[in-house]
Amino acid sequence: xxxxxxxxxxxxxxxxxxxxxxxxxxxxxxxxxxxxxxxxxxxxxxxxxxxxxxxxxxxxxxxxxxxxxxxxxxxxxxxxxxxxxxxxxxxxxxxxxxxxxxxxxxxxxxxxxxxxxxxxxxxxxxxxxxxxxxxxxxxxxxxxxxxxxxxxxxxxxxxxxxxxxxxxxxxxxxxxxxxxxxxxxxxxxxxxxxxxxxxxxxxxxxxxxxxxxxxxxxxxxxxxxxxxxxxxxxxxxxxxxxxxxxxxxxxxxxxxxxxxxxxxxxxxxxxxxxxxxxxxxxxxxxxxxxxxxxxxxxxxxxxxxxxxxxxxxxxxxxxxxxxxxxxxxxxxxxxxxxxxxxxxxxxxxxxxxxxxxxxxxxxxxxxxxxxxxxxxxxx
Amino acid sequence: xxxxxxxxxxxxxxxxxxxxxxxxxxxxxxxxxxxxxxxxxxxxxxxxxxxxxxxxxxxxxxxxxxxxxxxxxxxxxxxxxxxxxxxxxxxxxxxxxxxxxxxxxxxxxxxxxxxxxxxxxxxxxxxxxxxxxxxxxxxxxxxxxxxxxxxxxxxxxxxxxxx
Numbered sequence: 001x002x003x004x005x006x007x008x009x010x011x012x013x014x015x016x017x018x019x020x021x022x023x024x025x026x027x028x029x030x031x032x033x034x035x036x037x038x039x040x041x042x043x044x045x046x047x048x049x050x051x052x053x054x055x056x057x058x059x060x061x062x063x064x065x066x067x068x069x070x071x072x073x074x075x076x077x078x079x080x081x082x083x084x085x086x087x088x089x090x091x092x093x094x095x096x097x098x099x100x101x102x103x104x105x106x107x108x109x110x111x112x113x114x115x116x117x118x119x120x121x122x123x124x125x126x127x128x129x130x131x132x133x134x135x136x137x138x139x140x141x142x143x144x145x146x147x148x149x150x151x152x153x154x155x156x157x158x159x160x161x162x163x164x165x166x167x168x169x170x171x172x173x174x175x176x177x178x179x180x181x182x183x184x185x186x187x188x189x190x191x192x193x194x195x196x197x198x199x200x201x202x203x204x205x206x207x208x209x210x211x212x213x214x215x216x217x218x219x220x221x222x223x224x225x226x227x228x229x230x231x232x233x234x235x236x237x238x239x240x241x242x243x244x245x246x247x248x249x250x251x252x253x254x255x256x257x258x259x260x261x262x263x264x265x266x267x268x269x270x271x272x273x274x275x276x277x278x279x280x281x282x283x284x285x286x287x288x289x290x291x292x293x294x295x296x297x298x299x300x301x302x303x304x305x306x307x308x309x310x311x312x313x314x315x316x317x318x319x320x321x322x323x324x325x326x327x328x329x330x331x332x333x334x335x336x337x338x339x340x341x342x343x344x345x346x347x348x349x350x351x352x353x354x355x356x357x358x359x360x361x362x363x364x365x366x367x368x369x370x371x372x373x374x375x376x377x378x379x
Numbered sequence: 380x381x382x383x384x385x386x387x388x389x390x391x392x393x394x395x396x397x398x399x400x401x402x403x404x405x406x407x408x409x410x411x412x413x414x415x416x417x418x419x420x421x422x423x424x425x426x427x428x429x430x431x432x433x434x435x436x437x438x439x440x441x442x443x444x445x446x447x448x449x450x451x452x453x454x455x456x457x458x459x460x461x462x463x464x465x466x467x468x469x470x471x472x473x474x475x476x477x478x479x480x481x482x483x484x485x486x487x488x489x490x491x492x493x494x495x496x497x498x499x500x501x502x503x504x505x506x507x508x509x510x511x512x513x514x515x516x517x518x519x520x521x522x523x524x525x526x527x528x529x530x531x532x533x534x535x536x537x538x539x540x541x542x
Contacts, residue, residue: 010478010481010485010520011519011520012481013488015488016484016488020503020504021504023501023504024508027540028507028508028509030536030537031511031541032512033533034512034525034533034541035516036521036523036524036525037524038521040533129537130537130539360536
């Protein structure tokens with residue numbers, strides 16, 4: 001083509017633009033909304049948000065593990081392929097904006113869920129678009145403890161928060177379960193067949209539209225350990241006893257292994273046995289022992305399930321340890337600051353997803369200073 | 380004797396660009412253009428195939444790309460070496476003027492060459508991701524059709540995304 005002809009304007013079709021856009025980080029897309037009305041309309045459409053999410057989810061280089069740290073209440077993004085801190089992710093990482101003491105509940109499709117320590121409020125938040133929504137849980141004052149899970153109902157394409165709480169009623173403990181749906185913007189009570197108690201304020205294992213807790217039922221010698229699972233689509237809570245013959249001194253932990261819930265039984269030495277539920281029909285659930293693994297360090301308060309078969313362990317001054325259940329590989333990330341402690345970790349993938357009622361974080365909210373992660377870690 | 384020469388003789392096809400230039404390509408190259416695959420397989424590709432949306436300048440590049448990919452894949456080298464070689468070639472190949480890159484992307488879409496389309500889209504995305512609005516408007520020949528009020532509103536919505 002001669003240069004004169006080239007002067008004629010050349011355009012790419014909308015379909016091609018959509019393909020290019022689906023490969024861009026969220027921050028670029030938010031900026032490009034101001035290019036022209038056509039670009040704004042493409043980028044703002046829910047169908048594009050879904051496509052973009054699909055592209056990001058299928059591309060492992062766009063995944064990260066967000067580690068919640070006590071250092072200035074920050075979320076630090078790690079690259080799950082190299083375990084080094086990510087320096088080129090434009091997300092707003094300051095949990096401090098939501099209150100002094102918050103729990104990092106979960107992360108799904110680019111949406112994070114955090115919860116106030118009191119359990120009175122929950123916040124859904126997209127750290128890439130910096131939009132959020134705060135929800136009151138309405139947990140009763142007499143609630144003794146609570147535990148929160150966050151997940152995606154794949155059938156209704158809805159986002160749900162589940163709260164289990166213990167209420168003291170006339171001297172007896174009662175278990176209550178309620179679920180909040182983003183589509184209906186309301187809470188609903190879920191029927192519970194028997195009362196049970198739980199250890200953690202955050203559900204440790206959330207996988208593919210299910211949340212799992214390890215819970216206890218009964219007291220003293222009658223106490224039984226069970227796995228409670230909540231199906232985000234049918235909103236049913238199911239209780240399954242742990243494998244027979246594994247009572248004290250075994251401890252149980254929920255893991256995610258090959259996109260499934262797995263139960264790890266720890267005998268107090270270094271050995272873990274990992275089980276999965278094979279027969280899934282109600283009342284006939286059966287456990288199958290899959291494999292064993294050994295960790296130099298035991299499970300403890302500081303062992304965190306980071307999702308996708310990865311564990312995270314605080315080794316105090318020695319740093320943070322990532323452990324991959326599938327490859328059995330371990331990687332220590334050295335930390336320069338000694339007072340650093342990780343208290344939660346979840347897989348994260350950037351998205352444009354919004355929830356009804358999302359509002360903007362205050363403008364003065366500064367971007368995370370990425371230099372900080374360089375101060376913390378030897379890279 | 381004659382039958383063996385016939386067997387080794389390579390099938391060639393003629394591709395005609397928008398501006399009338401005719402390119403002779405081997406079958407291994409032509410089949411990568413999914414859009415003409417049916418014509419080739421149905422033996423309807425005579426005397427030549429007209430590609431109305433692609434100029435000779437771009438078609439020459441597309442053929443260079445397909446030729447290299449066809450040769451590398453059939454060269455009998457190990458998969459990892461071939462992969463490395465293609466990666467190096469692709470990187471070099473993308474080192475072109477931005478206007479050419481846009482036309483290559485559009486041509487790859489039209490000719491339905493998945494790997495080239497993927498490569499050009501990926502390259503364009505990484506080129507523009509840190510650019511300003513004014514830069515991308517110029518690059519993609521897009522007019523600012525916002526009213527002053529609208530543009531102000533859309534810029535204010537995510538003000539922090541503008542460095």
